Amino acid sequence: MLITGASRGIGRAIALKLAAPNTTILVNYLQNADHAERTADELRARGAEAVVMQANVRSEADLRALAGALPGGVDVLVHNAAVGALKPYDKLRTSHWDLTLESSLRPFWLLTKLCALRPGASVIGISSMGSQRFIPGYAAMGAAKAGIEALTRQLAVELAPQKVRVNTVCGGLIETDTLQYFAEGERMLAFAREFTPLGRVGLPEDVAGVVSLLLSPDAGWITGQVITVDGGLSLL
16 A cells, blocks of 8 residues: 555544555655654554655656555555645745645646556545635645546546546545644634534544545445545535
8 A cells, every 4th residue: 555645644544544464554754754653653553564655746756666665566545645835826926836736636647657556456535625615725725636536537437447446535624733834724623613514623534434435345336436524514
């Protein structure tokens, strides 16, 4: 298994959910080696083999290294890593736009292309409600996430002859460290706590649970889908 951005937050939760004896999980990280090693230790405690690898998903050379790091090919590829500028559209510079799409949308295409996907493998993208709804400062990231959802459908059809399934999990407001970078993060949390029909803010484990579900044999007939995980908030 290869999970990008697996050292913290949603990526870490996914890795821990999928950890089991006789599994090998490649923990990709960008900067914080300590967090990555701690995640790897937790995976090993659950019986999995963990491989820690620093790589910048904006770099094609780094993506090639990731793609070749698991001998025998990849059975699960989770595109979780995302870095981006959170600014109104008129405050974005070209470099902000490029950073955001090159760290989120482009790797979804390129790493999928570079990996030797085994027959029956699953590719899973991680999106967010900013792909469908207005979020302050989310112009670039929202465009990247919407692209991931569109590419999910394209890849699902193109990879179907290899018996590879492609789906994306679209999270609502998930309580992670990322919220500190939103100017209105506290207001967003308060809104979600008050109005989410299921009565709470989402956790990384909520996204991880759906990733696990999509990898189960019971989901073997699901491909090309974007599954929303938000406690019903998008229904309002």
